[in-house]
Amino acid sequence: MAENTIRKFRWFWPWQDEQEEAWLRSMSQNGWHLLSVGLAGIYRFRAGEPYDYVYRLDYQIHKKKDEQDYLQLFSDAGWEYIGEMSAWQYFRKEVKEKETPEIFTDIESKVTKYKRVMAFLTFFVVIEAICVAIFAYNIWSNNPYSWWGIIRAISLLIPLAMGVLIYAVIRLVLRIRQLRRL
Amino acid sequence: MSQDDTSKYLPLTESTYYIMLTLVEPLHGYAVMQKVDAISKGTVKVGPGTLYGAFTLLEKEGLIVKVREEDRRKSYVLTPKGKKLLMNQIKRLEIMTRNGLSVKDHYD
Numbered sequence: 001m002a003e004n005t006i007r008k009f010r011w012f013w014p015w016q017d018e019q020e021e022a023w024l025r026s027m028s029q030n031g032w033h034l035l036s037v038g039l040a041g042i043y044r045f046r047a048g049e050p051y052d053y054v055y056r057l058d059y060q061i062h063k064k065k066d067e068q069d070y071l072q073l074f075s076d077a078g079w080e081y082i083g084e085m086s087a088w089q090y091f092r093k094e095v096k097e098k099e100t101p102e103i104f105t106d107i108e109s110k111v112t113k114y115k116r117v118m119a120f121l122t123f124f125v126v127i128e129a130i131c132v133a134i135f136a137y138n139i140w141s142n143n144p145y146s147w148w149g150i151i152r153a154i155s156l157l158i159p160l161a162m163g164v165l166i167y168a169v170i171r172l173v174l175r176i177r178q179l180r181r182l
Numbered sequence: 183m184s185q186d187d188t189s190k191y192l193p194l195t196e197s198t199y200y201i202m203l204t205l206v207e208p209l210h211g212y213a214v215m216q217k218v219d220a221i222s223k224g225t226v227k228v229g230p231g232t233l234y235g236a237f238t239l240l241e242k243e244g245l246i247v248k249v250r251e252e253d254r255r256k257s258y259v260l261t262p263k264g265k266k267l268l269m270n271q272i273k274r275l276e277i278m279t280r281n282g283l284s285v286k287d288h289y290d
Contacts, residue, residue: 058234069254071254
């Protein structure tokens with residue numbers, strides 16, 4: 001029997017995780033429950049009764065041996081695990097009491113989550129910086145192998161990606177400041 | 183051994199303080215969550231994301247150590263360094279409370 005499922009694409013930046021959580025909750029309130037998450041930005045929902053589920057995201061890069069203990073802890077606390085998308089871990093819980101369920105119960109641990117993302121991005125900023133240096137060198141030295149046009153075109157992507165990464169790190173820093181001001 | 187080792191961690195956040203308080207004896211994650219809720223009379227709740235982060239950090243700093251793993255649940259307990267830090271924090275809180283109570287008496 002085929003289940004009624006739909007696929008949606010949406011892009012959320014790391015600092016927009018609360019918006020993503022709110023969107024997933026409103027989908028459930030409308031009868032579409034998150035079934036799985038796939039490659040960056042793809043969500044699969046299954047049709048069902050409208051239900052108030054709260055969705056919460058964690059960011060964890062796991063060693064295989066640590067994953068079971070992590071998932072067991074959330075399961076013991078009543079959170080259902082949906083899946084992983086690029087180290088983002090998706091959990092859901094029914095809203096029963098007046099208090100909205102949370103996986104992070106203080107500001108510092110929320111901040112630490114954003115810092116984990118920043119650490120990951122910073123690693124790529126460093127790699128990008130090295131690539132920029134290499135390609136800059138190639139362009140400004142007299143290179144006899146003139147796949148000139150192709151190299152030039154590709155090398156434009158490198159500083160662009162660098163710009164995006166730096167922008168992301170700045171937005172995360174601002175998000176952390178915003179949290180700490182509350 | 184100087185106190186300087188542990189004072190860099192002070193003051194502990196409410197959650198971390200309560201987590202360390204429960205780990206005087208070996209406990210696994212969910213048991214810590216329940217115990218913190220009970221002994222704080224419901225004033226402090228620790229979510230799984232917060233708790234897992236605390237376990238990771240405390241273990242990395244040598245303040246707690248894994249003693250057992252059963253049914254995919256790791257149990258932790260304070261190390262001697264962790265106990266020293268906790269005692270330090272409690273002493274500071276005693277002084278804070280004494281000061282607070284004398285101000286409270288003044289206003290009552």
